[in-house]
Structure formats: structure tokens, C-alpha cells
Amino acid sequence: MRNNIVAVTILWILGLVIAWESGAYLLSGPLQDPLAASKLPYLHAVLATMLANAGVLLEAASVTFSQAAVGFLLGGLVGYLLAVLMSVSRTAERIAFPYLIISQMIPVLGLAPIIFNLVRDMNASRIIIAAYITFFPVAANTLSGFRSVEVEKRQLLYSYAAGKLTTYAKLMVPFSVPYLFAGLKIAAPLSVTASILVDMLGSRNGIGVKLLYALYGGNMDIFWASVVTSSLMGIASFLVIAAMERLLVPWQVSLQSARRAA
Amino acid sequence: MIVSTTVDRTSATSPVISIRGVNMVFTGQGGQETHALQEVNLDIRKGEFISLLGPSGCGKTTLLRIIADLLEPTYGSVSVFGRTPRETRLNQKYGIVFQSPVLYEWRTVRNNIRLPLEIMKIPKAEQNRRVDEHLEMVGLTKFANSYPHQLSGGMQQRAGIARALAMEPELLLMDEPFSASDEFTREKLNEDLLRLWQISKKTVIFVTHNISEAVFLSDRVVVMSPHPGRVSKVIDVDLPRPRSVESTEFFSLYSTIRHGFEGVFHQP
Numbered sequence: 037m038r039n040n041i042v043a044v045t046i047l048w049i050l051g052l053v054i055a056w057e058s059g060a061y062l063l064s065g066p067l068q069d070p071l072a073a074s075k076l077p078y079l080h081a082v083l084a085t086m087l088a089n090a091g092v093l094l095e096a097a098s099v100t101f102s103q104a105a106v107g108f109l110l111g112g113l114v115g116y117l118l119a120v121l122m123s124v125s126r127t128a129e130r131i132a133f134p135y136l137i138i139s140q141m142i143p144v145l146g147l148a149p150i151i152f153n154l155v156r157d158m159n160a161s162r163i164i165i166a167a168y169i170t171f172f173p174v175a176a177n178t179l180s181g182f183r184s185v186e187v188e189k190r191q192l193l194y195s196y197a198a199g200k201l202t203t204y205a206k207l208m209v210p211f212s213v214p215y216l217f218a219g220l221k222i223a224a225p226l227s228v229t230a231s232i233l234v235d236m237l238g239s240r241n242g243i244g245v246k247l248l249y250a251l252y253g254g255n256m257d258i259f260w261a262s263v264v265t266s267s268l269m270g271i272a273s274f275l276v277i278a279a280m281e282r283l284l285v286p287w288q289v290s291l292q293s294a295r296r297a298a
Numbered sequence: 299m300i301v302s303t304t305v306d307r308t309s310a311t312s313p314v315i316s317i318r319g320v321n322m323v324f325t326g327q328g329g330q331e332t333h334a335l336q337e338v339n340l341d342i343r344k345g346e347f348i349s350l351l352g353p354s355g356c357g358k359t360t361l362l363r364i365i366a367d368l369l370e371p372t373y374g375s376v377s378v379f380g381r382t383p384r385e386t387r388l389n390q391k392y393g394i395v396f397q398s399p400v401l402y403e404w405r406t407v408r409n410n411i412r413l414p415l416e417i418m419k420i421p422k423a424e425q426n427r428r429v430d431e432h433l434e435m436v437g438l439t440k441f442a443n444s445y446p447h448q449l450s451g452g453m454q455q456r457a458g459i460a461r462a463l464a465m466e467p468e469l470l471l472m473d474e475p476f477s478a479s480d481e482f483t484r485e486k487l488n489e490d491l492l493r494l495w496q497i498s499k500k501t502v503i504f505v506t507h508n509i510s511e512a513v514f515l516s517d518r519v520v521v522m523s524p525h526p527g528r529v530s531k532v533i534d535v536d537l538p539r540p541r542s543v544e545s546t547e548f549f550s551l552y553s554t555i556r557h558g559f560e561g562v563f564h565q566p
Contacts, residue, residue: 186400188396188398188400189400189402191368191396192394192396192400192413193417194368194387195366195367195368195387195392195394196390196413196414196417196418197387197388197389197390197417198417202417206402206413206416206417207402210402210404211402211404213404285404286445287403287404287445287447288403288404
């Protein structure tokens with residue numbers, strides 16, 4: 037089982053490398069495309085650029101990533117509390133839910149400058165936008181977790197004369213953890229993307245700035261290196277959450293592998 | 299003090315559960331009414347093993363849920379240990395076992411059994427003692443630290459029973475606890491349950507649709523019929539324990555109950 041996953045991962049990476057390199061070769065070799073370097077440069081060339089500019093890229097990435105992380109945590113907390121509130125009171129849900137839906141209709145590209153004009157601070161804007169992106173998937177998934185608790189599991193606690201607080205502590209919260217993680221896994225890469233987007237709206241630093249300047253300056257090496265760095269940030273954020281899930285939800289992970297084996 | 303001189307064991311004590319004129323009417327979405335229980339009267343004595351037996355729709359689970367205060371009767375009165383079902387529930391006086399094990403999958407077997415004890419605010423040392431004792435009693439000591447999904451269905455159900463027994467309740471309510479088990483597992487679980495009951499001498503109300511299970515386990519079988527749900531007969535099972543499913547007496551009692559049901563089904 038474990039070996040299988042490793043083999044699949046290696047195969048997957050190998051497939052990506054081969055597809056990328058042969059695509060780049062096709063453009064620059066047989067097709068003689070003059071824009072080959074900007075359309076699809078060789079992967080090894082991109083990696084070399086990344087290595088050569090590792091310091092600058094890492095610094096930019098860490099600015100963007102750390103603020104995405106803060107916003108992600110903040111948004112996760114807000115989303116979770118909203119879910120608790122909506123599960124406790126139907127009235128609260130009826131009042132809050134339309135706002136939540138409307139909040140998802142506003143394009144982030146339009147919202148980011150508005151937020152920036154309000155707070156006049158790039159770092160705060162990044163954090164707010166990342167939180168804004170995060171809270172909805174977390175709230176929606178956690179709420180659906182609360183709603184999925186089986187009736188008999190509740191009745192068991194009812195038969196013990198457990199109060200509302202105890203019911204949340206012993207049942208609702210632990211039951212909904214896998215749902216919370218489903219929301220967090222969706223939100224984590226999105227919060228990184230949101231933070232990069234804010235970079236592009238006139239920030240001084242951050243990976244988004246590198247991306248934008250390289251694009252305008254025609255520096256395709258740096259552009260591609262920044263793009264790959266950005267995607268790696270998104271992947272890293274997902275993997276961190278997935279690792280946390282393995283740690284915090286051992287019953288769920290082993291349940292899934294048991295189902296797969298069956 | 300009143301000293302009873304009668305030799306009849308079951309009538310020697312006054313009832314611990316008294317059900318008087320209980321009716322349950324469910325109103326459907328279209329406004330149509332279903333009479334789930336009609337004029338149910340029943341007394342259950344201390345330490346008795348009682349089965350509520352009948353086909354689906356006879357209201358046996360409804361009756362159990364009324365005793366457990368999971369449902370309120372439309373009218374009629376129920377007294378459990380001289381109190382209302384609500385007071386009995388709030389005083390944590392009964393343990394309940396559902397049709398499915400209802401284990402919390404994020405808790406190990408040990409911590410599932412501990413759950414009611416945590417809520418009852420029993421001291422930690424006493425919790426551990428009770429959990430260990432009941433793990434042993436249902437033969438799950440080796441699986442104490444396993445998660446529920448790592449257990450077979452029969453073992454899960456045993457864990458659910460241990461959880462109810464660990465509360466050391468005076469009353470054990472069981473809602474078709476073995477109906478999802480295969481015949482072999484069921485027989486084994488029945489024997490286990492009987493052994494546990496004989497040790498603890500709790501009052502047990504056991505809902506089932508399996509005639510031989512009811513005869514095998516019970517002091518008295520409350521036979522119920524559907525449409526409307528009601529008690530049609532109460533049968534004393536005077537067979538000595540351990541009971542053999544293959545004995546003539548067992549079979550004759552089984553047949554009597556079975557014929558009773560045929561009468562119900564063949565009504566026009």
C-alpha cells in the first residue's frame with residue numbers, strides 16, 4: 037500500500053517531467069517557434085533559473101506565503117465560528133447564509149483594491165483577502181459536517197442528559213473535523229493565490245510582484261521561475277493541511293484506506 | 299414493612315416501570331394519523347428480563363423510546379422508578395443500546411465505553427476501573443485501543459453493550475440490538491447478554507422481532523400486534539436457564555407465540 041503510493045508519485049512526477057521537456061523540445065526544435073522560451077521553456081532551464089535566483093525568490097515567496105497563512109488562519113477561524121453559530125440557531129443561518137452567498141459573488145479582483153483603499157496597508161490587505169477567500173469553504177463544509185451527525189449519535193448523548201456545550205465538545209466538533217479539513221484543503225491554495233493577486237495590485241514585494249515585473253520586463257526566465265514558485269507554494273499549503281489531517285484525524289485516514297482495501 | 303409470602307418470584311416486588319393507558323398517534327405530513335400505540339398497559343418488575351416482540355409497525359420500538367424519554371406519548375402515563383421518564387433520563391438511570399452500535403468513530407473502544415462516565419462526571423480512577431471491568435466482561439480487553447472500524451459488527455455491538463453496562467444503570471433498554479447480526483453471531487451475543495444479565499441482575503427491556511430470541515432470553519414476552527400497535531398477549535416463560543432452543547418445551551412455547559401472530563396476520 038505504502039510502496040504503491042510512492043510508486044504512483046514517482047510515476048506522476050516522471051510523467052510531468054517527460055511531458056514538459058518533450059513539449060519544450062517540440063516548440064524550440066522541430067516547430068522552430070521563435071517564442072518557444074516564453075511559451076514553454078525547458079523545465080531544467082526554469083529550475084536552473086530558480087536555483088540561481090533562489091534567495092530573491094524565496095524572500096518574495098515568504099512575504100506572500102506568510103501573509104496568506106495568517107489570513108488563512110484568520111479566515112478559517114471566522115468560518116468555523118460562523119458554522120457553529122449557524123448550526124446552533126436556524127435563525128442565525130437564515131440571516132447569515134444569503135450574505136455568505138453574496139460574498140462569493142463579488143470578484144476578488146474588484147474587492148482587493150477596495151480593501152486596499154480602506155486599510156491603506158499592503159500586508160493587511162493580503163491578510164484580509166486571504167481570510168476572505170478562506171472563510172466560505174470552511175464555513176460551508178463545517179456546517180455540512182454539523183448537519184451530517186447521525187440522529188442516533190445525538191440521541192445517545194440525549195439519553196445521558198448531556199447539555200448543549202457537552203454535545204458540541206463530545207460529538208459535533210470531533211465529528212465535523214474531517215469536514216473542516218475538506219474545507220481547509222480547498223481554501224489553502226486559494227488563500228495563496230489570493231495573496232499573490234494582491235501582490236500584483238501595486239505591492240513592493242511578494243512573489244506576485246516578481247511575476248508582474250518579469251512579465252512587463254520581458255524577462256521570461258524569471259517569469260517562469262516565479263510561476264513555478266507560486267504553484268509550489270500552493271502545493272505546499274495543501275500538503276501541510278493534508279499532513280495535519282493525517283495527524284489529527286487518524287480514524288478517518290485509516291477508515292479511508294480500509295474502504296479502499298475492501 | 300410488608301413481607302410478601304407468595305412464592306411467585308416475579309410478583310414479589312412492586313413494579314419498577316408502570317405503563318398506563320399509553321397511546322401514541324403520529325401525524326403525517328398529509329395530516330393522516332397513524333395509531334402507533336393504542337391503550338398500552340404494562341408493569342415491569344425489578345430485575346425482570348422483558349421482551350417486546352412483534353412485527354414491524356407494532357410499536358415496540360416506539361414504546362421503548364417512550365420509556366427512554368426519546369418520545370413523548372400522545373396520552374397516558376409512564377412511571378419509571380416512581381418518576382417520569384424525563385426525570386429518569388435526567389438522572390442518568392438507564393443505559394440504552396440501539397439497533398446499530400452507535401460508536402463514535404474518533405474514539406477508541408476504551409474511550410467509547412468511557413463516554414457516558416465522562417458525562418456523569420465520575421472520577422477518573424473509577425472510570426478506568428469500570429471501563430476495564432466491562433471490557434473484560436464483553437471480551438474486548440485486547441481491542442481496548444482499537445478504533446470501532448477495526449472491529450467486526452458483533453464486536454462493535456458488544457462494545458455498545460459494555461458502554462451501557464458501564465453506567466451501572468438500574469435499567470437497560472435494548473432496541474433490536476442484534477437484528478443486524480447473522481444467526482451465529484446472534485446466538486453467541488444472546489448467550490453473552492444472558493450471562494451479563496445474570497451477573498448484574500438489571501431490569502432489561504429488549505425489543506426484538508425474533509420469536510426464538512425472545513423465548514430464549516426473557517422472563518416474560520410481551521407480544522405486540524400492528525395496526526394499531528398494541529399489546530396482544532403477555533406470555534410467561536417458565537423454562538429453566540440455560541434454555542435449549544432444541545427442547546420440546548421451548549418449541550411448544552415458540553409455536554404458541556407464532557400461532558398468535560398468524561391470528562393477527564390473517565385478520566381481514
